[in-house]
Amino acid sequence: xxxxxxxxxxxxxxxxxxxxxxxxxxxxxxxxxxxxxxxxxxxxxxxxxxxxxxxxxxxxxxxxxxxxxxxxxxxxxxxxxxxxxxxxxxxxxxxxxxxxxxxxxxxxxxxxxxxxxxxxxxxxxxxxxxxxxxxxxxxxxxxxxxxxxxxxxxxxxxxxxxxxxxxxxxxxxxxxxxxxxxxxxxxxxxxxxxxxxxxxxxxxxxxxxxxxxxxxxxxxxxxxxxxxxxxxxxxxxxxxxxxxxxxxxxxxxxxxxxxxxxxxxxxxxxxxxxxxxxxxxx
Amino acid sequence: xxxxxxxxxxxxxxxxxxxxxxxxxxxxxxxxxxxxxxxxxxxxxxxxxxxxxxxxxxxxxxxxxxxxxxxxxxxxxxxxxxxxxxxxxxxxxxxxxxxxxxxxxxxxxxxxxxxxxxxxxxxxxxxxxxxxxxxxxxxxxxxxxxxxxxxxxxxxxxxxxxxxxxxxxxxxxxxxxxxxxxxxxxxxxxxxxxxxxxxxxxxxxxxxxxxxxxxxxxxxxxxxxxxxxxxxxxxxxxxxxxxxxxxxxxxxxxxxxxxxxxxxxxxxxxxxxxxxxxxxxxxxxxxxxxxxxxxxxxxxxxxxxxxxxxxxxx
Numbered sequence: 001x002x003x004x005x006x007x008x009x010x011x012x013x014x015x016x017x018x019x020x021x022x023x024x025x026x027x028x029x030x031x032x033x034x035x036x037x038x039x040x041x042x043x044x045x046x047x048x049x050x051x052x053x054x055x056x057x058x059x060x061x062x063x064x065x066x067x068x069x070x071x072x073x074x075x076x077x078x079x080x081x082x083x084x085x086x087x088x089x090x091x092x093x094x095x096x097x098x099x100x101x102x103x104x105x106x107x108x109x110x111x112x113x114x115x116x117x118x119x120x121x122x123x124x125x126x127x128x129x130x131x132x133x134x135x136x137x138x139x140x141x142x143x144x145x146x147x148x149x150x151x152x153x154x155x156x157x158x159x160x161x162x163x164x165x166x167x168x169x170x171x172x173x174x175x176x177x178x179x180x181x182x183x184x185x186x187x188x189x190x191x192x193x194x195x196x197x198x199x200x201x202x203x204x205x206x207x208x209x210x211x212x213x214x215x216x217x218x219x220x221x222x223x224x225x226x227x228x229x230x231x232x233x234x235x236x237x238x239x240x241x242x243x244x245x246x247x248x249x250x251x252x253x254x255x256x257x258x259x260x261x262x263x264x265x266x267x268x269x270x271x272x273x274x275x276x277x278x279x280x281x282x
Numbered sequence: 283x284x285x286x287x288x289x290x291x292x293x294x295x296x297x298x299x300x301x302x303x304x305x306x307x308x309x310x311x312x313x314x315x316x317x318x319x320x321x322x323x324x325x326x327x328x329x330x331x332x333x334x335x336x337x338x339x340x341x342x343x344x345x346x347x348x349x350x351x352x353x354x355x356x357x358x359x360x361x362x363x364x365x366x367x368x369x370x371x372x373x374x375x376x377x378x379x380x381x382x383x384x385x386x387x388x389x390x391x392x393x394x395x396x397x398x399x400x401x402x403x404x405x406x407x408x409x410x411x412x413x414x415x416x417x418x419x420x421x422x423x424x425x426x427x428x429x430x431x432x433x434x435x436x437x438x439x440x441x442x443x444x445x446x447x448x449x450x451x452x453x454x455x456x457x458x459x460x461x462x463x464x465x466x467x468x469x470x471x472x473x474x475x476x477x478x479x480x481x482x483x484x485x486x487x488x489x490x491x492x493x494x495x496x497x498x499x500x501x502x503x504x505x506x507x508x509x510x511x512x513x514x515x516x517x518x519x520x521x522x523x524x525x526x527x528x529x530x531x532x533x534x535x536x537x538x539x540x541x542x543x544x545x546x547x548x549x550x551x552x553x554x555x556x557x558x559x560x561x562x563x564x565x566x567x568x569x570x571x572x573x574x575x576x577x578x579x580x581x582x583x584x585x586x587x588x589x590x591x592x593x594x595x596x
Contacts, residue, residue, distance in 0.1 A: 003312060003313075004312070004313045004316050006316070008316055008317075010317060010558075010559055010560055047557060047558065054349045055346060056346065056349060056350060056351060056503045056504065056533075056554070056556070056557045057346050057351060057556055057557055058556070058557055100558070102559060229341065230341070230342055230343075230344050231344075232344045232346075232351055232353070232553075232556045233555070233556035233557075233559075235313050235314075235316075235559055236309060236312075236313040237307060237308050237309045237313050237314065237555060238307070238344070238353070238355075238556050239306075239309070239329075239338070239343070239355045239358050240341070240342075240343040240344035240353060240355065241341075241343075241344075242338070242341060242343070242358065243341075254337050254358055259313075274341070275340050275341050275342075275495060276340050277337050277338070277339065277340050278337055280337065
């Protein structure tokens with residue numbers, strides 16, 4: 001069993017900016033020295049609704065980017081979809097508002113020590129943390145290709161500056177309103193078969209992560225996926241965000257996505273028993 | 283200003299501080315220790331452990347509700363042997379006071395768990411969780427039935443001779459909680475943990491089916507605090523000599539004081555830690571200021587204060 005991210009801390013972070021980007025909001029928080037402890041793949045848990053909130057649980061978001069050395073020290077960027085009452089509240093907060101955050105949480109994407117061919121796959125706003133990852137991979141000399149998908153064009157998150165770190169960027173939408181019509185999985189299967197990629201990094205809906213694992217299983221391609229499960233705490237104490245993960249002894253264990261994830265080895269997640277209870281091994 | 287005596291007792295067990303973690307809301311303490319020193323709070327009440335390792339219930343296991351949440355974990359855990367071998371020694375090394383919560387499917391399993399707990403040093407009390415709502419068979423919620431509650435506590439009492447206090451954790455989902463409380467005290471419980479979560483359900487309006495994998499779940503958080511205050515008040519009125527570890531939706535020092543005034547000798551904080559990892563030390567600080575401001579010299583002086591001047595009706 002893994003332990004909580006040793007750099008995790010609870011701080012009050014000021015909103016430096018909050019602006020609408022397509023269907024999402026880009027929120028930048030001043031986090032000072034904590035920025036140096038954040039890695040691509042880590043997430044943040046934010047308190048929402050203010051002091052008298054009836055929303056008692058934190059909201060977890062992937063840290064999309066970290067910047068250092070601005071006037072106010074380090075900063076953290078989040079890409080938030082105003083989906084439920086908590087994220088809507090967050091998207092309504094303006095510059096200067098203080099937010100109680102706990103970060104960095106969870107595991108990070110593993111960065112290869114030698115240059116490899118990396119494919120980054122993002123679904124919806126799941127693309128957000130991939131741009132920060134792309135910068136790190138590029139700095140290591142990796143070739144970085146990116147494929148983004150969503151149901152419709154407004155749900156594609158692809159900032160201009162982010163494209164600089166990628167060699168190619170392909171976009172797929174189910175309704176064809178942006179890029180090619182279709183899903184991200186078809187081109188991935190082709191790339192894996194061709195043997196042109198070593199590692200896939202993915203972030204997005206669980207159905208997409210599972211589909212990618214189905215493609216990479218039995219191949220040499222490593223699949224690091226950032227999973228998404230409903231969490232109450234984000235710090236490993238509530239046991240709600242568990243996923244069935246294959247252990248080296250052949251058994252399946254329910255692991256916490258907030259502690260042993262969000263970044264997991266896609267080939268070890270027992271996708272067929274997600275949402276079920278694994279068989280008990282006596 | 284005189285100094286406040288912040289210590290408290292549950293039976294023979296002495297605690298330096300009155301605020302504890304709540305079972306199932308702190309795992310075994312390791313994660314929260316990233317945010318504060320476990321020796322600076324009253325005690326760590328560990329997640330209810332069963333004899334064998336257990337996967338628990340399928341996901342989704344959680345649904346937020348107004349001022350609360352439903353959980354449907356189903357007692358996922360490592361099993362008692364791994365727990366006693368790894369988690370307890372670690373907690374001891376941190377200087378934490380430990381209350382071990384146990385859960386079984388049969389009265390015999392509880393007795394076996396008690397035997398194993400007794401053999402390990404460094405444990406301040408044992409909490410017998412006879413009221414977990416997330417079991418496959420609602421008939422297994424011992425605390426809904428006086429006979430099986432009594433049998434379970436009696437079995438544990440035969441193992442634990444008096445070395446450490448036995449706390450029976452009860453559900454408010456019964457017609458008369460004082461009747462069950464009396465039964466388990468007669469069977470040998472030294473104290474009571476009040477209350478477990480309240481059974482609830484959320485229906486997902488997209489799927490139009492129960493949202494949780496286990497269909498039903500336990501409601502916790504501020505939404506159930508008045509239920510906890512009521513249960514503690516009723517039980518303390520019926521049996522003022524029986525110590526109560528109170529819990530249910532406490533998020534502030536004010537809330538903790540409310541449970542103490544109702545009759546709790548110590549207070550566990552559960553769901554609040556999910557929303558705020560430093561909730562327990564914060565609540566403890568707020569409670570100390572509040573007790574002093576109200577002129578109490580000790581926690582003990584405030585326990586059951588809401589009953590002062592009441593004419594006993596029992």
